[in-house]
Amino acid sequence: LPTRAAPYSLAAARQARQVYANDEAMRLLRRGLALAEGEGVDADGEAHSAAVAAQLWEALGDLLEFRAQHDEARLAYRSALARTDPGDRIGQARLHRKEGAAMREQRHYAEALDACRHAEAALGEQPAAEAGDWVAEWLEVQVERVWAHYWLARWPEMAGLVDRCRPVMQACGTAAGRARFLMASCLMQLRRDRYTVSDELLAQTREALEASEEWGDLKCMMDTRFEIGFLHLWRRELAEAEEHLRAALQLAETCGAAWIQSLSLTYLTVLHRLQGRQDGVSSHALRAREAAQA
Numbered sequence: 320l321p322t323r324a325a326p327y328s329l330a331a332a333r334q335a336r337q338v339y340a341n342d343e344a345m346r347l348l349r350r351g352l353a354l355a356e357g358e359g360v361d362a363d364g365e366a367h368s369a370a371v372a373a374q375l376w377e378a379l380g381d382l383l384e385f386r387a388q389h390d391e392a393r394l395a396y397r398s399a400l401a402r403t404d405p406g407d408r409i410g411q412a413r414l415h416r417k418e419g420a421a422m423r424e425q426r427h428y429a430e431a432l433d434a435c436r437h438a439e440a441a442l443g444e445q446p447a448a449e450a451g452d453w454v455a456e457w458l459e460v461q462v463e464r465v466w467a468h469y470w471l472a473r474w475p476e477m478a479g480l481v482d483r484c485r486p487v488m489q490a491c492g493t494a495a496g497r498a499r500f501l502m503a504s505c506l507m508q509l510r511r512d513r514y515t516v517s518d519e520l521l522a523q524t525r526e527a528l529e530a531s532e533e534w535g536d537l538k539c540m541m542d543t544r545f546e547i548g549f550l551h552l553w554r555r556e557l558a559e560a561e562e563h564l565r566a567a568l569q570l571a572e573t574c575g576a577a578w579i580q581s582l583s584l585t586y587l588t589v590l591h592r593l594q595g596r597q598d599g600v601s602s603h604a605l606r607a608r609e610a611a612q613a
Contacts, residue, residue, distance in 0.1 A: 325355035325371045332378060339574045341382060348379045373402035373410070380417060385538075387577035389421045396421070409456050411441040416460050423467050424578070431467045435460050454491050458484060458499060465503040474510035481507050494533040501527035502543060516550045524550055541570050541579045548583075552590055560590055581610040 328351030335344035355372040380395030396418040403410045419434025438460045445453055461484050468476045481504050488500040505524050509516075524547050531539035548563030564583050571579035584607035591599030 321354040321357060322368055325351045325368065325375070327351075328354060329371065329375050329378060332375075336382065341386070341575050344382055345379070348375055348382065351375045352379070369402045370404070373399045375399075376402065377414065377417075380421075384417070384421050384424075385574075385576060387424070389425050392421045393418050408442055409452050412438040412456050412460065415441055416456070416463050419463055420466075423463070423470070426470070428467045428471050432464060435464045435467070438463075451491075451493075454487060455493065455496060458487060458491065458496050462499045462503045465506055469506045469510060472510060474507055477503070477507035477510060494530045495536065495539075498527050498530035498534055498536070498539050498543070501530065502539075502546065505546060514553050516554050521547070521550050521554070537570070537574060538576070541567055541574075541576055544570065545579055545582055549586060552586060552593075555593070557590055557594055561587070564590065577610070577613065581607060584610050 328347045332344040332347035332351065335341075335347060352372060352375050355368045355375060376395050376399035380392045380399060383389075383395055384392035396414050400411065400414040400418075403414065405411070415434050415438035419431040419438065422428075422434060423431035439457070442453065442457060442460070445457070461480050465477050465480050468474075468480070481500075484500055484503065488496045501523055505520060505527065508520050508523075512520075524543065528540070528543040528547060531543050544563055545567035548560045548565075548567060551557075551560035551563060564587050567579055568583035568587070570576070571583060584603055588600055588603040588607055591597075591603055
């Protein structure tokens with residue numbers, strides 16, 4: 320009974336990811352796709368199977384992106400998009416935005432911004448009622464735009480987006496929205512102030528960490544923990560920087576987050592150089608290279 324079995328593969332994969340069993344989650348997702356899209360799906364179950372397949376492809380894309388397999392993640396998101404109901408505006412927007420994030424990680428910034436435009440077009444006008452999910456996705460799209468402009472060093476565009484998001488975030492009031500907005504604001508200030516880190520900026524990033532912990536999103540927690548260490552580093556508060564960078568690295572090694580491992584090891588290398596600890600520089604530089612290559 321593949322139509323009934325496929326959703327359980329998805330549920331099992333989600334449970335596996337909760338305990339960082341990423342290889343098992345990958346196997347379960349591929350098994351679920353074989354069930355949802357293979358032979359033996361009856362005609363009455365086709366629509367249901369397409370919806371389940373869309374969820375499986377998206378979950379697979381999320382896992383591949385978590386492991387920095389960007390090309391494969393993009394293909395998975397496109398496969399999910401092809402199976403998503405055209406009437407599901409939020410789902411369509413989310414998949415465009417996620418593919419854009421993968422393109423940003425590949426340094427394809429123009430394409431990432433174009434994906435954000437597709438995402439906003441898919442969202443359309445804000446619904447008159449029950450707009451919470453719509454607002455949350457709209458905020459995610461704007462934050463993704465901020466990230467692309469960060470790498471292009473366009474802080475005025477970043478500032479415009481932060482100003483646009485602020486009243487929406489304040490009205491929304493969720494921990495997720497607050498965490499994402501505060502990180503976007505932090506990025507803008509770093510570019511604007513040329514990495515001179517004020518007390519206000521550091522406090523704002525700590526607030527983002529608290530919001531991410533309230534939200535419970537592991538990726539956001541790792542990003543903000545790393546960012547606090549990064550900010551302390553440029554303030555030459557090296558003990559605090561090392562504490563947070565190591566905490567980010569430990570989380571990343573536990574759950575297999577490739578990008579935070581690479582970043583944390585890179586800036587721990589810089590930290591040891593600033594401390595004049597030659598052995599630490601050598602060992603962390605080698606580990607950083609291995610993580611980046613992986």
